[in-house]
Amino acid sequence: MATGRTHRPATRSRGIPEATVARLPLYLRALTALSERSVPTVSSEELAAAAGVNSAKLRKDFSYLGSYGTRGVGYDVEYLVYQISRELGLTQDWPVVIVGIGNLGAALAGYGGFASRGFRVAALIDADPAMTGKPVAGIPVQHSDDLEKIIAEDGVSIGVIATPAGVAQQVCDRLVAAGVTSILNFAPTVLSVPDGVDVRKVDLSIELQILAFHEQRKAGEEPGDETAPQPVPPAVPQAATRTAADSGRKGPDGDVPAVMPA
Amino acid sequence: MATGRTHRPATRSRGIPEATVARLPLYLRALTALSERSVPTVSSEELAAAAGVNSAKLRKDFSYLGSYGTRGVGYDVEYLVYQISRELGLTQDWPVVIVGIGNLGAALAGYGGFASRGFRVAALIDADPAMTGKPVAGIPVQHSDDLEKIIAEDGVSIGVIATPAGVAQQVCDRLVAAGVTSILNFAPTVLSVPDGVDVRKVDLSIELQILAFHEQRKAGEEPGDETAPQPVPPAVPQAATRTAADSGRKGPDGDVPAVMPA
DNA sequence: CGGTGTGAAAACCTTCACAGCG
DNA sequence: CGCTGTGAAGGTTTTCACACCG
Numbered sequence: 084m085a086t087g088r089t090h091r092p093a094t095r096s097r098g099i100p101e102a103t104v105a106r107l108p109l110y111l112r113a114l115t116a117l118s119e120r121s122v123p124t125v126s127s128e129e130l131a132a133a134a135g136v137n138s139a140k141l142r143k144d145f146s147y148l149g150s151y152g153t154r155g156v157g158y159d160v161e162y163l164v165y166q167i168s169r170e171l172g173l174t175q176d177w178p179v180v181i182v183g184i185g186n187l188g189a190a191l192a193g194y195g196g197f198a199s200r201g202f203r204v205a206a207l208i209d210a211d212p213a214m215t216g217k218p219v220a221g222i223p224v225q226h227s228d229d230l231e232k233i234i235a236e237d238g239v240s241i242g243v244i245a246t247p248a249g250v251a252q253q254v255c256d257r258l259v260a261a262g263v264t265s266i267l268n269f270a271p272t273v274l275s276v277p278d279g280v281d282v283r284k285v286d287l288s289i290e291l292q293i294l295a296f297h298e299q300r301k302a303g304e305e306p307g308d309e310t311a312p313q314p315v316p317p318a319v320p321q322a323a324t325r326t327a328a329d330s331g332r333k334g335p336d337g338d339v340p341a342v343m344p345a
Numbered sequence: 346m347a348t349g350r351t352h353r354p355a356t357r358s359r360g361i362p363e364a365t366v367a368r369l370p371l372y373l374r375a376l377t378a379l380s381e382r383s384v385p386t387v388s389s390e391e392l393a394a395a396a397g398v399n400s401a402k403l404r405k406d407f408s409y410l411g412s413y414g415t416r417g418v419g420y421d422v423e424y425l426v427y428q429i430s431r432e433l434g435l436t437q438d439w440p441v442v443i444v445g446i447g448n449l450g451a452a453l454a455g456y457g458g459f460a461s462r463g464f465r466v467a468a469l470i471d472a473d474p475a476m477t478g479k480p481v482a483g484i485p486v487q488h489s490d491d492l493e494k495i496i497a498e499d500g501v502s503i504g505v506i507a508t509p510a511g512v513a514q515q516v517c518d519r520l521v522a523a524g525v526t527s528i529l530n531f532a533p534t535v536l537s538v539p540d541g542v543d544v545r546k547v548d549l550s551i552e553l554q555i556l557a558f559h560e561q562r563k564a565g566e567e568p569g570d571e572t573a574p575q576p577v578p579p580a581v582p583q584a585a586t587r588t589a590a591d592s593g594r595k596g597p598d599g600d601v602p603a604v605m606p607a
Numbered sequence: 608c609g610g611t612g613t614g615a616a617a618a619c620c621t622t623c624a625c626a627g628c629g
Numbered sequence: 630c631g632c633t634g635t636g637a638a639g640g641t642t643t644t645c646a647c648a649c650c651g
Contacts, residue, residue, distance in 0.1 A: 102642055108554040112533060126610065135535035138610095139644060146612055154611045154650045171554050172561030179553070186452035193448055196533055196550030201557065240560055241553070264563060265556040271374060271458055273397035281559050283552050288458030290545050291441070291503070292370040292433050294527040295463065297543045298502055299434030301526060364620060388632065400632095401622055408634055416628045416633045611650085618643070628633080 099170070103144045107167050109134045110141070111200075114164045126157035168201075178205035178237045180263075182254050183246030184214055184224050187269060191245060193220035205237040210250070227254075234261040241265045248272045255282075361432070365406045369429050371396045372403070373462075376426045388419035430463070440467035440499045442525075444516050445508030446476055446486050449531060453507060455482035467499040472512070489516075496523040503527045510534045517544075 113133035117125055127145075131138040145151060145158070151166055152158045168174050179197070181188050184207050191197075192207055207219055210227040217224050225233060233239070242263040244251050251270035258266060259280055268274055268284045276282055375395040379387055389407075393400040407413060407420075413428055414420045430436050441459070443450050446469050453459075454469055469481055472489040479486050487495060495501070504525040506513050513532035520528060521542055530536055530546045538544055 100642070104558050105551075105555055107558070108548070108551040109535075111554075112551075113535075128610080133535065137644080139646095140642090142611065143613080143643080150612070152611050155609050156651070157610070170558070172557045173554065175561075177553075177557055177560070186448055186455060190448035190452050191549060194549055196548075197553065200550055200554060202550070202553055241556055243553075265560045267552050267556060273371075273375075273395065279563070281556060283556055285547060285549070285552055286370070286458075287453060287456055287547070288462055288464070289367075289370040290529050290547055291439075291459065291464055291505075292373075292435065292462060293367055294503055294529060294543060294545055295434040295439055296366050296369070296432070298439070298527045299437075301541070362620070389634095390632085399622080401624095402620090404633065405621080405635080412634070414633050417631050418629075419632070609651095611648105613648090614646100616643105616645075619641080621638100621640070623638070624636100626633105626635090629631095 099147045103147055104171075106134070106136060106140075106144055107171055109136070110144070111164065111167045111171070111173075114160055114167070117160050118164055122160055124153075124157045124159055127152070130158065173201035175201065177202050177241055178239045179203065179241045179243060180206045180208055180230075180233060180237075180239050180258075181243045181245060182208045182227070182230070182258070183244060183270075184209040184219055185245065188243075188245040189219050191243060191269075192222060202241075205239050206233045208233065210246075230257055231261040234258070234263060239263060241267070243267045243269070244274075245269045361409045365409055366433075368396070368398060368402075368406055369433055371398070372406070373426065373429045373433070373435075376422055376429070379422050380426055384422055386415075386419045386421055389414070392420065435463035437463065439464050439503055440501045441465065441503045441505060442468045442470055442492075442495060442499075442501050442520075443505045443507060444470045444489070444492070444520070445506060445532075446471040446481055447507065450505075450507035451481050453505060453531075454484060464503075467501050468495045470495065472508075492519055493523040496520070496525060501525060503529070505529045505531070506536075507531045 110130065113130055114125075116133070117130075125133075127138040127142045131141040134141065142152075145163075148166060148170055151163055165174075179202050181191050181204060184192065188207065188209070192204055197204060204220075204222055207222050207224045208227050208230055209215070209224050212226060214224045215226045234242075240263055242258040242265070244254055244258075244266060246254050248270045251268065251272045252274060255266060255268070255274045255276065259276055264279065265281045266274065266276070266283070268282055269286075271286050271288065274282050274284075372392065375392055376387075378395070379392075387395075389400040389404045393403040396403065404414075407425075410428060410432055413425055427436075441464050443453050443466060446454065450469065450471070454466055459466060466482075466484055469484050469486045470489050470492055471477070471486050474488060476486045477488045496504075502525055504520040504527070506516055506520075506528060508516050510532045513530065513534045514536060517528060517530070517536045517538060521538055526541065527543045528536065528538070528545070530544055531548075533548050533550065536544050536546075
């Protein structure tokens with residue numbers, strides 16, 4: 084959400100819910116697979132299973148796009164592929180620049196999923212002069228000095244940041260100043276951008292942390308008995324001086340006493 | 346979100362809302378940065394800005410953990426770091442295996458964000474015999490034949506799949522059979538897993554597609570004139586008969602953290 | 608019949624606004 | 630007085646269940 088200000092008033096009527104938009108690529112992928120197997124039609128039930136959602140949700144999602152199905156039959160695969168592609172804006176070509184060609188940047192450059200979906204890697208950019216000219220995934224790396232020129236020449240509006248966190252904000256600023264209006268950020272930082280610029284972030288370690296949360300819960304309650312349930316406080320990293328703010332209410336159940344020995 | 350299986354309706358467990366859990370790592374990151382700068386306390390307003398959310402949301406989130414703040418003052422940084430870490434289960438060590446050591450797997454292996462947050466790369470596994478023994482990010486790659494043994498020996502419960510889509514499901518099956526109960530999937534496939542196993546997916550091209558959607562909308566209305574490509578339907582692969590509800594106009598915005606540091 | 612499309616209900620999440628504590 | 634903690638309001642997303650049509 085835009086933290087600063089200026090929210091877009093949550094849409095006029097023509098709007099497709101964000102949650103639905105986020106699932107369209109999923110449907111598209113499943114449909115593409117069906118298309119490759121020359122399956123002509125598919126029911127909401129089948130498609131939902133292939134996409135990993137439930138069928139009511141899928142039908143509701145599709146209802147925002149229009150009535151593209153046939154009652155009693157299902158959906159025409161090819162037709163739906165086209166409609167969703169169009170809705171997502173994938174019927175046009177999107178040149179993309181990737182900034183920061185480390186392992187991750189290289190992985191992204193070589194990722195087949197881009198090319199196959201309307202995206203074209205217009206340029207790979209890195210600040211290290213030693214990288215300049217070196218081909219990665221068949222594309223020569225260009226030096227970041229030329230960032231503005233590259234973006235202008237190719238009319239790039241989407242940028243991918245795969246740099247270290249420390250330089251992500253300045254790379255972002257340069258991209259935005261050069262005309263990029265959508266950014267996919269892999270650096271573990273909150274980017275600040277002017278209004279009108281979209282940022283999506285992918286943080287690898289955040290995903291793992293969410294898994295850890297659930298994993299911990301499993302250990303604590305699944306096994307029929309009380310094996311090792313208590314989240315007993317291990318050594319706290321290092322407590323300042325605060326005496327564990329006492330805690331009028333508590334956290335989970337047991338509650339953690341005061342701060343720990345260091 | 347979990348793919349494949351049925352949801353745990355957040356039923357009886359010690360319910361912290363999913364949305365809140367997903368933000369805890371964000372807060373943790375911001376807090377860690379403050380901690381490194383030896384900032385002793387922080388207000389919800391400041392911390393929210395640093396994490397890219399709004400302060401009401403942050404306070405609400407924290408309220409699920411307990412009352413860890415001090416009215417009129419704010420939150421003790423060190424103490425909060427500990428509480429959130431504990432809540433996320435990061436006060437313990439989580440051995441992780443990464444399967445599929447291509448560019449992406451290598452990037453993950455070398456990603457600092459793991460080690461720094463309670464995760465330990467226990468093993469790198471690849472099916473290519475040529476890779477076996479080769480060190481990646483300082484860790485020797487092991488052959489996938491030994492997958493089960495490695496998982497058992499290290500007590501690994503979290504697996505990362507960075508293989509091609511074609512083999513992801515079988516890798517997943519083997520991981521699960523060997524005892525892994527949380528999976529982070531980078532392969533563009535829907536994994537099906539038995540109940541009790543969590544799957545989170547990261548799909549690079551999906552994120553880009555969502556950006557493209559918003560980008561397309563911007564082009565269609567923001568600028569005073571038409572400079573950009575329009576959503577005119579190109580050759581439709583093969584249309585049934587429907588005319589389709591034409592394109593629309595604006596859309597909501599995704600999440601644009603627009604934060605200004607002091 | 609079988610399966611879509613959709614109002615209506617339920618669940619979930621965010622934002623507001625302010626009481627109340629330090 | 631300032632800032633947290635939180636009921637209540639408002640919004641969004643999911644699920645239900647069934648009318649309706651090919």
